[in-house]
Amino acid sequence: MSKVLMRAAGFAVAAALLALSQTSHASTAESRLANGMRVVVKTDRRAPVVVAMVWYQVGSVDEVNGVTGVAHVLEHMMFKGTKTTKPGEFSRIVSAAGGRENAFTTRDTTSYFETLQSSQLELALKLEADRMNNLELLPEEFAKEIKVVMEERRWRTEDRPRSLVFEALMATALTAHPYRRPVIGWMSDLKNMTADDAVDFYRRWYAPNNALLVVVGDVEPTEVFALAEKHFGPIPARTLPVRKPQNEPVQRGERRVTIKAPAELPYVVMAFPVPPLRDAERDWEPYALDMLTAVLDGNEAARLNRTLVRGERVANSVGAGYDGISRGPGLFYLIAIPTRGRSAADVETGLRREMAKIIEEGVTDEELNRAKAQAVAAQVYQRDSMFFQAQQIGSLEMAGIPHTTIDVQLEKLRAVTPDQVRDVARKYFRDEALTIVELDPQPLPARRPVAPPEGMRHGR
């Protein structure tokens, strides 16, 4: 019911949930413009609707210290005017065309999208092409919008103890790789950011040869290619900055951090470095890790919930996650909230025991087949959403995985054996590679309702 605006920063955990089990079907058509921009079209005629997404292969991973958060700030500024449109006009035009628009930034990408009646596709492409090349980043608009982003950071992170835990987890589990920095940026960097920082980032990275257009809906691919050529074709390619690998050094011992913040229940997150998917045809470990996630947490009777929540009642809730689609290093997460009266140490013991059981005894055929059946069904269910299909194609491509391997991925998933699941658990669940962050709940100061002061009286 309540409408929360997005212009959103993505999160590691959200990415973790978008793991490999998301696959789809049906074929796509692909084209590349002379300036290097790629276009992928998937026809879905179930409704006279189209989803257009422009993906830039640039995210917080491409930021440098001192200007963290600039990828996301630039995403906000992309709605603030071009040489020929005024601030906010982009949104007004799309709205009056019966469309919806928004954008999101993740560690790996920045993505802009419009959903409209399919007859309005050209409008979306025209507007997107305009702001790819003609953004006019006005200092007075920047001054207001950076305040909005700081409010967003307060809302997403500062006042949410569990977000603070994840922020600390990334900053601890990674030392050299830029995934250690939050997508939304550190508050100090936001406070000191200038309009020029955003302009520089735009000039470096926003180019057709760093962009992918994904269109899903009631459209003919050849028509989409022609429209893409018409609107994006004239934009010249640019030389993109060289990306350095910034590889993470080997971890040599457990890392442990405590966050103190107002809360009632502790919260524990454990993370182990694991490989993300790189070669959809040849890799096998990422698929085994995905199945491991499902065996641990794929349904209400999966191992973690069955033993720790339902059986021993040591945890109020539990979770497992793996961010296998990723430009940078992968992590495997285990999460638990203890029941009242039980401690963070109690749930940590429980999680460790469940990992040890898999390392020692492996998983059963029954558990694995269940996880596979869920993945196969999910492949059908996902086709109900055009937006999901567009998002899946884009996220894979941005991580360097061809979207045409979606069916191969499902086959590889179905070929995972119980031994492979045990083997990845053995290889990666090692104490010396563990990072663990714990929320130590602090009491709220006693609160009581009070009469409003004069200055805050409201009307009357």
Place this chain on the structure above:
Amino acid sequence: MGAERWLTGLLLLALAGPAAAILPIQHWQTAGGARVYFVENHDLPMLDLSVEFPAGSAYDSAEKSGAAAMTNRLLQLGADGMSEDEIARRLADIGAQLGASSETDRAGLSLRTLSSVRERRPALDIFARILRNPSFPQAVLEREKARLIGALKEADTKPDTIGSVNFYRLLYRTHPYALRSSGEVATVETLTREDLVSFYRRHYDRRYAVVALIGDVTRAEAEAIAEEVTRDLPQGNGAKPALPGVAVLDDGARRFIAHPASQAHILIGTPGIRRGDPDYFPLFVGNHVLGGGGFVSRIIEEVRQKRGLAYAAYSYFSPLQRAGPFVIGMQTQREQAAEALRVVDATLREFVASGPTEDELRDAKRNIIGSFPLRIDSNRKIHGYLALIGFYQLPLSYLEDFSGNIERVTIADVKAAFARRVDPDRMVTVVVGPEPAAVP
């Protein structure tokens, strides 16, 4: 590349209306009296189904607040000889997804399954058994109470929860809409197995069941499914549970609650309208201009675009069986709370006094009518409308009539409807965050 050229084309589009995506909704009643709403669609090999009842938190008593939600929560945790783990495993084995939902008015279960008989038949069998013969195991109830109490205590430390609990209490006072849908720590502690059994018997009555289905089955199959999932449900002989009317607020109320969060959480509102109210469309269009239109509404323009005061700022009407709330909400840095309140109050007063401009009304209609196909572009969304139309007994032509009802709204309609429903001098305001002394 100005806007003008496009707007000409859009005007034509708006006049032509949406691509008349007429949905053939089929409706009938089961032998036991359940109302069924069905759309046959074979595009994808899947089926979405829900069965809902007037069994939401509005039917809780103050003493047993939380009984409705706990009853709903326990349905799938043991039924008809199956343990909670068996239920979860058997459904996962065929890739079926079971959902339970308990809202203010309605509560029930939903199912998404592949439509081939190999998956569909066992999925429907388990679904029907859960619905007709839940066992409410004592040990599971004790565990779920403990989990919920932990979660409630956690939520009670959060400024958004504190704000919303206090807001609804002030808005609805002695009406059951004031109750927290999950219950309170003190009331959840008192819930017994007998409470749940009696709530289930009284409210999961087959005479009041609403079945919504969309997907890859025929009419004949849908009829058989609707019978199967409702046939052996409880059947009472009493009257249908009713809800009291909502009293109009005689006066506004303001509450400031101190909290260490860096942002103040602000909620402003009043009881609004019920489902099916003739003011619905004028209020819907008007609110689109005021605070419901995303990045182009007045509230977001004043609060965010012009002043950078907040990330999220919005308003909405949430019509219910009885007068559901009208809510304005936002979060802002605690030091700016007073300024944000002033800006929103002025924006609301100006809108209620003068209504939308001609241009605003035109653009709002263009967006709402033009985006109509987006409301029904997936089985999931259509299923949501079937359940809504069924539960609130809206006209079967609700979706067909939607665009016409929007088009007919005039500025005078919006002004008159807001004048009837929203009095800026009688609003409930809750602010969680700043110490009053810290406010200039």
